[in-house]
Amino acid sequence: MTGKYTEENTQPSMMSDKYKKINQSVLIRSTGNLPGGTIKCRIRGIAGRTHLVEIISDDPKAEPQYLECVKAGRIISKNKNSSMTAVGDIVAVMPGKKKKGKITTPKIMMIAPRQTTLSRTSIKTEKREHVIASNIDKLIILAAAASPRYNKKLLDRFLVSAELNGIEPIICINKIDLEEIEYLKENLAIYSALGIEIYFISATENIGVDEFRKSIEGYSSVLSGPSGVGKSTLLNQLLGDEVQAVSEISDRTDKGRHTTSAVRMFDLQDGVSTIIDTPGIREFGVWGLSREELHLYFHEFDDFNQLCKYSACTHTHEPYCAVKEAFIEELINDERYESYLNLYETLPDLRIKS
Numbered sequence: 001m002t003g004k005y006t007e008e009n010t011q012p013s014m015m016s017d018k019y020k021k022i023n024q025s026v027l028i029r030s031t032g033n034l035p036g037g038t039i040k041c042r043i044r045g046i047a048g049r050t051h052l053v054e055i056i057s058d059d060p061k062a063e064p065q066y067l068e069c070v071k072a073g074r075i076i077s078k079n080k081n082s083s084m085t086a087v088g089d090i091v092a093v094m095p096g097k098k099k100k101g102k103i104t105t106p107k108i109m110m111i112a113p114r115q116t117t118l119s120r121t122s123i124k125t126e127k128r129e130h131v132i133a134s135n136i137d138k139l140i141i142l143a144a145a146a147s148p149r150y151n152k153k154l155l156d157r158f159l160v161s162a163e164l165n166g167i168e169p170i171i172c173i174n175k176i177d178l179e180e181i182e183y184l185k186e187n188l189a190i191y192s193a194l195g196i197e198i199y200f201i202s203a204t205e206n207i208g209v210d211e212f213r214k215s216i217e218g219y220s221s222v223l224s225g226p227s228g229v230g231k232s233t234l235l236n237q238l239l240g241d242e243v244q245a246v247s248e249i250s251d252r253t254d255k256g257r258h259t260t261s262a263v264r265m266f267d268l269q270d271g272v273s274t275i276i277d278t279p280g281i282r283e284f285g286v287w288g289l290s291r292e293e294l295h296l297y298f299h300e301f302d303d304f305n306q307l308c309k310y311s312a313c314t315h316t317h318e319p320y321c322a323v324k325e326a327f328i329e330e331l332i333n334d335e336r337y338e339s340y341l342n343l344y345e346t347l348p349d350l351r352i353k354s
């Protein structure tokens with residue numbers, strides 16, 4: 001049995017809500033009625049125009065069923081200012097129909113509002129949200145003890161982004177076979193002090209992987225981090241090889257170009273947990289946050305925020321700033337404070353200039 005689309009995701013259409021053209025190929029409107037016969041699916045991979053989706057079944061024991069589909073010309077979606085589709089999205093798909101002896105490609109008719117997203121600023125324009133993955137519970141921030149050594153500024157960007165989007169972050173330091181564990185624990189102690197889960201593992205030596213797996217069991221997770229830190233190696237440890245093959249997808253319809261999906265969803269062997277693999281990122285621009293709000297995501301500032309002389313203190317240059325004083329007195333970790341200043345510079349300033 002497959003789920004029909006009749007629930008909260010579809011809302012009665014509003015008179016004023018017309019389809020709007022957002023680019024050359026798609027018209028969207030934010031609400032509306034779906035035609036009969038659509039089925040509820042989850043996007044597992046996107047390569048070019050091709051979307052690999054899994055049919056969401058009411059029966060948890062049913063064999064998984066997959067479809068390759070494309071976006072319909074008219075879509076019901078609230079994603080006007082963000083990636084139209086993303087891995088993890090719940091969608092309504094109209095199955096292929098017989099036409100002149102051929103079967104038409106199934107089409108995505110509606111994208112359900114996203115519960116959570118892992119987003120970054122778009123490479124093309126800062127005004128658009130680039131959604132890496134959606135509807136996830138946990139963000140696994142994978143970094144390496146060495147080659148390449150973790151970058152705390154990048155960890156901090158991921159942490160801010162996770163909290164901003166309501167995703168629970170987990171820091172996972174791989175390749176601990178290459179560094180003294182005591183040193184690592186001390187160097188990263190600030191994160192456990194902030195209440196963030198942190199694991200020390202070696203994917204090749206299979207150290208700490210089972211313990212780490214327990215932290216993601218029962219959840220939808222997304223795996224992110226720079227390239228070379230061991231994402232593929234860790235995935236292979238977490239999954240059986242045969243499970244991986246299922247999500248292979250490439251766009252064969254694009255003339256000449258053959259793209260493979262960089263972001264893909266996999267199932268853990270327990271049959272409930274999922275993990276989304278993402279390509280290695282070098283830079284990560286936090287999306288949807290202004291400079292003025294940033295300090296709310298650095299929780300070691302919580303005790304000092306209210307004590308600054310100026311209520312709109314940005315904790316960067318103002319006199320009588322309690323946060324800065326705490327930093328000078330070494331009550332606030334110096335690398336975290338530097339990270340704050342660094343991130344602050346990259347975020348938009350929303351104050352009205354007079």
Ligand SMILES: Nc1nc2c(ncn2[C@@H]2O[C@H](COP(=O)(O)OP(=O)(O)O)[C@@H](O)[C@H]2O)c(=O)[nH]1
Nearest residue numbers: 174175202203204205227228229230231232233
């Ligand atoms: N020493 C060591 N090397 C590792 C470990 N995990 C992965 N590697 C190596 O790091 C390199 C990059 O791994 P890969 O999984 O491709 O990283 P990805 O780019 O994040 O997917 C490979 O040569 C792996 O064998 C580890 O725990 N210890």
Ligand SMILES: [Mg+2]
Nearest residue numbers: 228231232233
């Ligand atoms: Mg890889």
Ligand SMILES: [Zn+2]
Nearest residue numbers: 308313315321
């Ligand atoms: Zn201040």
